[in-house]
Amino acid sequence: MRKFPQPALAMVDSMRAAAALEPERAISFGGAPGSNSHQSTMQFAPEALPLPCYNFEDALDAVKTGFAGAAMIPIENSQHGRVADIHFLLPESGLAIVAEHFMAITHALMALPGAGGTFGPFDAAYSHPQALGQSREYLLARGIVPMAHADTAGAAAYVAARGEPNIAALAPPMAAELYGLTIVENAVEDAHDNTTRFVLLAQEPRDPAAIDPAQAMTTFVFEVKNQPAALYKALGCFATNGVNMTKLESYQKGASFAATMFYADIEGAPGNPAVDRAFEELEFHCNTVRLLGSYQRARKRG
Numbered sequence: 001m002r003k004f005p006q007p008a009l010a011m012v013d014s015m016r017a018a019a020a021l022e023p024e025r026a027i028s029f030g031g032a033p034g035s036n037s038h039q040s041t042m043q044f045a046p047e048a049l050p051l052p053c054y055n056f057e058d059a060l061d062a063v064k065t066g067f068a069g070a071a072m073i074p075i076e077n078s079q080h081g082r083v084a085d086i087h088f089l090l091p092e093s094g095l096a097i098v099a100e101h102f103m104a105i106t107h108a109l110m111a112l113p114g115a116g117g118t119f120g121p122f123d124a125a126y127s128h129p130q131a132l133g134q135s136r137e138y139l140l141a142r143g144i145v146p147m148a149h150a151d152t153a154g155a156a157a158y159v160a161a162r163g164e165p166n167i168a169a170l171a172p173p174m175a176a177e178l179y180g181l182t183i184v185e186n187a188v189e190d191a192h193d194n195t196t197r198f199v200l201l202a203q204e205p206r207d208p209a210a211i212d213p214a215q216a217m218t219t220f221v222f223e224v225k226n227q228p229a230a231l232y233k234a235l236g237c238f239a240t241n242g243v244n245m246t247k248l249e250s251y252q253k254g255a256s257f258a259a260t261m262f263y264a265d266i267e268g269a270p271g272n273p274a275v276d277r278a279f280e281e282l283e284f285h286c287n288t289v290r291l292l293g294s295y296q297r298a299r300k301r302g
């Protein structure tokens with residue numbers, strides 16, 4: 001059921017009401033108030049009106065339908081990799097990536113006290129699958145079963161609503177305060193440099209000419225022709241034109257397993273002659289090439 005747990009509802013309603021008055025100032029995000037995506041939104045644009053949506057798909061829909069000016073979406077994590085579904089959702093949304101933001105991620109184990117005010121042992125911990133993956137070793141070592149929830153803060157609200165002392169949530173420390181849980185242990189992520197990259201999506205792409213060329217990045221997806229050396233040739237377009245690729249991921253589209261799609265980030269943007277030449281040559285080796293947007297990098301790669 002796509003409904004926030006009861007302890008989150010009043011906050012969600014008041015944030016939605018504020019965003020409805022000025023949708024162009026609203027940034028939608030997937031998760032309950034207090035989620036990492038909420039915090040990323042506040043860090044990136046403190047003046048924006050954060051609009052909580054049940055999941056990433058709803059957050060993208062909010063921009064498509066004009067309820068928000070932009071959406072803040074996690075795309076990849078330093079430890080646990082790609083955020084599921086995003087590679088399908090972003091191209092299908094028809095929205096453009098206009099910015100990126102990196103945020104250090106820390107998870108706290110939080111719960112309600114049992115009889116006598118003590119905590120644990122816990123049978124299960126609820127959270128977003130990304131957060132559960134980022135704390136996999138911690139949970140395994142303690143025999144706590146990971147249980148998927150739509151988002152981290154929503155999991156905290158859910159544990160509060162259940163009112164049982166043998167279940168916990170993995171969520172940002174702020175969620176404990178918002179939903180009346182107590183932090184049992186802070187920083188339970190397995191790697192302490194745990195970082196998530198978020199992208200901001202809007203209806204209108206950024207004009208590449210308005211981005212400092214030394215800091216411009218471009219994200220795109222492409223499908224190579226199903227023939228020998230197709231990827232080799234596709235990558236050659238960037239190599240021979242001296243364009244630096246900072247990310248390349250493959251994923252399958254459909255069940256034929258013949259049409260491999262790739263998601264890539266490069267340094268530079270259309271308008272730069274080397275980038276224009278690379279894309280022109282890429283078209284030749286591909287069934288489809290789709291630009292998802294050019295934006296200013298938030299962090300130098302390498």
Ligand SMILES: O=C(O)C(=O)C[C@]1(C(=O)O)C=C[C@@H](O)C=C1
Pocket residue numbers: 030031034035036037038074077083105128130131150151152153196
């Ligand atoms: O559930 C949240 O708090 C989210 O914002 C989602 C999300 C993600 O999907 O990657 C965001 C950052 C962290 O990596 C963990 C969870």
